[in-house]
Amino acid sequence: MRNAIEVVNVSKFFGKIKAVDNISFTVQEGEIFGFLGPNGAGKTTTMRMLTGLIKPDTGQIRIFGLDIIRSPLKAKQLMGILPEMSNAYIDLSAWDNLMLVGGLYGVPRRVREERGERLLKQFKLFDRRNQLVKGFSKGMKQRLLVCMALIHDPILLLLDEPTSGLDVESTILIRNILRELNEKGVTVFITTHNMEEAGKLCGRVAIVNHGRILVTDTVENVKNKTERFKILEVVFDRVADFTELASLAVNGEFNVFDERVRLVVEDVDAALNRVVDYARNNSIRIISLNTLTPSLEDAFIKLTGS
Amino acid sequence: MNSSSNYYLEQFKRSLLIMKKNVKIYYSKGPVIVFGVLLPMFLFLAYFIGRNISLHEAFPGLLGMTVFFSATSVGPTIIPWESRLKTLERLISTPISLWSMFLGDVLSSFMFGVLISLIPLILGFILGVEFINCFLLFGGVILGVLCFSAFSILLSAYPPTDTPSTIMMLTSLVRFPLIFISGVFTPLSALPGWGVILSSISPLTYFVDLTRASLTGVSYYPLYIDLPVLVFIAALFFIIAVSIHKRSILKRLS
Ligand SMILES: Nc1ncnc2c1ncn2[C@@H]1O[C@H](COP(=O)(O)OP(=O)(O)OP(=O)(O)O)[C@@H](O)[C@H]1O
Ligand SMILES: [Mg+2]
Secondary structure (H helix, E strand, O other): OOEEEEEEEEEEEEOOEEEEEEEEEEEEOOOEEEEEOOOOOOHHHHHHHHOOOOOOOEEEEEEOOEEOOOOHHHHHHHEEEEOOOOOOOOOOEHHHHHHHHHHHOOOOHHHHHHHHHHHHHHOOOHHHOOOEHHHOOHHHHHHHHHHHHHOOOOOEEEEEOOOOOOOHHHHHHHHHHHHHHHHOOOEEEEEEOOHHHHHHHOOEEEEEEOOEEEEEEEHHHHHHHOOOOEEEEEEEOOOOOOHHHHHHOHHHOEEEEOOEEEEEEOOHHHHHHHHHHHHHHOOOOEEEEEEEOOOHHHHHHHHHOO | OOHHHHHHHHHHHHHHHHHHHHHHHHOOOHHHHHHHHHHHHHHHHHHHOOOOOOHHHHHHHHHHHHHHHHHOOOHHHHHHHHHHOOOHHHHHOOOOOHHHHHHHHHHHHHHHHHHHHHHHHHHHHHOOOOOOOHHHHHHHHHHHHHHHHHHHHHHOOOOOOOOHHHHHHHHHHHHHHHHHHOOOOOOHHHOOHHHHHHHOOOHHHHHHHHHHHHHHOOOOOOHHHHHHHHHHHHHHHHHHHHHHHHHHHHHHOO
């Protein structure tokens, strides 16, 4: 397995702002890798360094072994790119946009016409191919941009928040096509602040905040890392003074909603016994008892502290 | 074919694609038509009407203004439009070298300039302006348009604004003084010494001088100065423009 992306000790300053702070990670060929973080975490800056638009202040970036600074054109040739804030030319038709980009990647005319037709059909834009992009909806524009990223058959896709602001249909369409491509061996690097999206699509994720990587791991492991905390939810048969139970919760994460008590605990066994004791001592009956594992979203919120 | 000539060929093909895109998108933009076609026409009429000069005398000025304004009207708007409409990042993420991208912009400016310059040329022929040396006339137009096209790319290099009208305004601030110091309205031979020195910094001077030579056979500067100076300035403008754009282009990404 080759390394599709290698990032070694990369930092980037904008004036005094440290947008990216000494990050290192590796994406292997065939992975779908998620780069997750809240607004301003440094995702787009990282993406622009990977695509060779901005130079890192320190560190190295290699795309399939090619140094992005020393061989930018060769490296760019391997990548399909969807920048965060980008548009197709609104004064050109969908078809002309696609053919322009195909040409800029050096795809021979016959091949790009054939491929363009296939892609537009796949993304349900073929009927509108000769219409100016001006008249397209946001979802259609974004689908066209994905087509433009795919016209040269890249082996690595770099997508900056590809589905943000899209409706369910477009989101699912794009997600399914990404999965299909990945099954054919295309490596995908995707940034998002949407946990759900990352959970559905990615094998591994890096969670970033303030320019630093907090964890790089599989989605499962990220979940498990926060799994040492469980959410315990108990429903009693009546409202009572539950403050005694607050001491069981870690970090004071203790909530009461009428006769329902919700607390985050570390040792489920000990906590359960205490709850049962409490019920018996106060002659309250337990109606139901649940333990929940935190979702990826909870893990994310915990890790980024937001 | 070795790999470096292959590189230049491949990049040149991309320049042509950029040119094609620019033709489709920018030729019909309002500011391009206003500043590139209408403005030189009105300027000429304002200068010509009510004066006792023949078309023959006025022709170098007419052609000079048309060539200058038309060749500098497409180029400056391209990059601001691209940043405004957020197409720039996508474009520079493709395997295209900056120089070939800007060469594409120069070429589209060039085509526009040549096309619009045909209007006064054809008009001149119809109205019976006599040319002594047509070869020199056309050669001059080609070189002049090329030079001003390169100049137009330089005009948009700084400041890195994303507002086409701002750059059009700044561009006009540069273009008008150049028109007035370039011997467009008055032949160089009729200018005082300081006027000649001042005019020598404007590339338009050499173009107008060439045109006078093709009409009257007499030029102020010898042809072996006029012609190479235009080529040299074109190359110089292009190189400076690309290197300034290289520094400022990332500031255009939001
Ligand atoms: N061109 C720039 N000039 C100055 N500061 C910048 C520039 N680009 C990014 N920054 C700063 O760098 C930090 C990281 O920005 P970046 O755009 O990479 O975040 P992000 O993770 O993509 O956020 P979002 O989710 O909002 O897209 C921010 O503090 C931002 O203000
Ligand atoms: Mg971003």
